Amino acid sequence: MRPFASVAALAVGLLLSACATMGDAPVTPAAFDAARLSEHARVLSDDSFQGRGIGTPAEDMVVRYLSEQYAAAGFQPGGENGGWTQDVTLNRFTASNVRAGLKVAGETIPLAQGQQIVVSTRLPGRQVMLADAPLVFVGYGIKAPERNWDDFKDVDVRGKVIVVLVNDADFEQPELNTFNGRAMTYYGRWTYKYEEAARQGAAGVIIVHETAPASYGWATVTNSWSGPQFDIVRENAAAERVRMESWIQRDVAVDLFRRAGLDFEALKTQARSRDFRPVELPGATFSGMFDVATSQIVTKNVIARMPGTTHPDETILYTAHWDHIGVGEPDASGDAIFNGAVDNATGTAGLLELARVWGAGPRPERSIVMISFTAEESGLLGSEYYAANPVWPLEKTVAGFNMDAMNVYGRVADLGVIGYGQSDLDERLAAAAARQGRTVAPDSNPAAGSYFRSDHFPLAKRGVPMAYAEGGGEFRDEPRAAREAARDEYGARRYHQADDEWSADWDLAGQIEDLEVAYWIGRDLADSRDWPGWKAGSEFGPARAASAAARR
Structure with a gap:
């Protein structure tokens, strides 16, 4: 299904318009590329990947694709034993x-x-x-x-x-x-x-x-x-x-x-x-x-790293899960492959494009680590395993940015912050969004428990300040009603359904704005001595405080 046949024609104009609103935004070494984002999502959600089920032959295809793309972006293997992966043993x-x-x-x-x-x-x-x-x-x-x-x-x-x-x-x-x-x-x-x-x-x-x-x-x-x-x-x-x-x-x-x-x-x-x-x-x-x-299976987190020039033991983290449901019961049309195009080929594509932009720029003082987590759909198990068995120490992980089911419908007025009020990343997110003419908004539906439903949570509960922010609110460009209808229709009918398919008509200008925010804040932190913290009263503060000595 292609809900917005008219949107593709607007993409170039919208990207130019987005650039015009950034004012004194920092220079991004290489512009984020909507075509690259779309192609990564298309490949990863193709039927040949069989819905990216963990512990299936499709997993080998995903690991190979991600490691090749990270290498092409100039990143090094960041997993166990000098490789690209971390083994996650599951029942x-x-x-x-x-x-x-x-x-x-x-x-x-x-x-x-x-x-x-x-x-x-x-x-x-x-x-x-x-x-x-x-x-x-x-x-x-x-x-x-x-x-x-x-x-x-x-x-x-x-x-x-x-x-x-x-x-x-x-x-x-x-x-x-x-x-x-x-x-x-x-x-x-x-x-x-x-x-x-x-x-x-x-x-x-x-x-x-x-x-x-x-x-x-x-x-x-x-x-x-x-x-x-x-x-x-x-x-x-x-x-x-x-x-x-x-x-x-x-x-x-x-x-x-x-x-x-x-x-x-x-x-x-x-x-x-x-x-x-x-x-x-x-x-x-x-x-x-x-x-x-x-039975037991061994599934894999894919980890890529760009070592910092001055403080390589300190890490800025970017995460997204690569897995989806796989093959299930056929829907009314007979489709049994749960492609997971939005959830979460878009976030995985975002990581690959962030890696390319980081690789095109000057080397950061702190290290940049990208983790494509496995088994998120099974209960955040890949991120839970990593948080319990970190390859790169959590006490020296400065902050992180998680991406899950990104915006494919166009530029929006807000940057929605899931878990707003928890950490002082809020102020950094607000400043970056303002450069784009956007406003930070607390989670619009906190009753859904989104803060506990994605891969930032196992890291946050162990003290790592994690941002989970995504575009929301009113659309900034016409046709607004069609964009709103498509976004609502996804949540009502396609989330975790076989019909979560890639579309050539996606407008990724909004996703690009979200990626810019994550890059700008990450760049600022990577070339600084700042350590973002949790706000008073956050339940995650004590875990971070326990490792304060390691950051002095």
């Missing part, structure tokens, strides 16, 4: 022969995989079997002592299947401000729900899917969780993973509660209170059985 879990159902008031309700329920696991083993496990509704499934919040109270859920709501209590009632209003905390993420359930000893988790608080539709759930699941290798996986992880359609949950003599909406309202206590669903049980093929 892979493939569920099959799924049989699941509910029993309530003496009646059995079958649940079809991918329709009413999506069932998976990230616990090593050959089979999962849950027979008539009691069901307990635990609200949002949160245990946050620093917020005086405990959804579990003293209720023992060991061996039971817990039913939880997605997001956190403030989404429905932001004035509570228990979890920062509508700015989702990590407690609202599905990853946290599963982790806390394991700590509580639950046998399984059913997350009730609702589109608004999840920020994506049921199709995204089925596409993301019906295929193989991955996890890093854990020393004691049984203590950190439940046997069954699942999502259920909201209508199924409402019907289940009704049959058990309960009111789903009333309980959902009660769950917004600190006084909420878990509610066992009377006479309701869950049974599920599925086979699990468990």
Whole structure:
């Protein structure tokens, strides 16, 4: 699908217009090239790359392409043992022969995989079997002592299947401000729900899917969780993973509660209170059985480096994930390849073009490192692995810039900063955006939890100041309505779908502006002795403070 046939003709004019607004912006040694960005994205999202699934033959194609392009840009191998890559060992879990159902008031309700329920696991083993496990509704499934919040109270859920709501209590009632209003905390993420359930000893988790608080539709759930699941290798996986992880359609949950003599909406309202206590669903049980093929794969982060001339031990970091979903269930048109053109061939292309621009300019005083992460779509696993096993020390990593699903619809008025207010990179982003006639805007949809959904997060939580900024707001050029419609349509219909395809009609002038901001700030930092920090009250400040001595 090509939503904007008229945009390609505007590209040259828009680029000239963008250049005219930069005023006293610093000189970029080589102009960012829209044609190069488009070609990288086209190649990486071509059907031959089979949706860039990890642990598949397509991965070798991606690694080869990226390393060749980084080398052509003048970068050196920055991975392990003098090579281009870092090995990331993961467990892979493939569920099959799924049989699941509910029993309530003496009646059995079958649940079809991918329709009413999506069932998976990230616990090593050959089979999962849950027979008539009691069901307990635990609200949002949160245990946050620093917020005086405990959804579990003293209720023992060991061996039971817990039913939880997605997001956190403030989404429905932001004035509570228990979890920062509508700015989702990590407690609202599905990853946290599963982790806390394991700590509580639950046998399984059913997350009730609702589109608004999840920020994506049921199709995204089925596409993301019906295929193989991955996890890093854990020393004691049984203590950190439940046997069954699942999502259920909201209508199924409402019907289940009704049959058990309960009111789903009333309980959902009660769950917004600190006084909420878990509610066992009377006479309701869950049974599920599925086979699990468990194996290990080695997937790869691709790392490129330009050593600094004066302080090569200090690093400016640029990141984006190269992976996508791979091959899944065919859509209505029969297309089963999830090409991931916007998410995230655009960010990967952005890294390659940043590398070319850095390579064309004077050598920086500090080192520049580009990391194309693997396994982001499997739960930020490539970045989590790197953050736990850094090739280049985190305490000497000055700052970083993450790029994910970049703007392909044209120049916009704002630079949206995900996690605005966390670090003093905010002021640098504002100054750089102002040179382009743009304004910095806090995350326009903090309830979606974007700060916890991309590869900057594992680095940020270990103290590295990371910027995740992307163009947003109103479009600056005509046809504005068509651009807005195309951007909205992607989020509603193509995100994590087989239809996330490259288009020759993309207008990449907005992506170029975002890349310029990342380059300008990186250049300033690379040739300075500055160490950006976290603002007072940020939860990431203490981790950075612990390594302060290494930066003196």
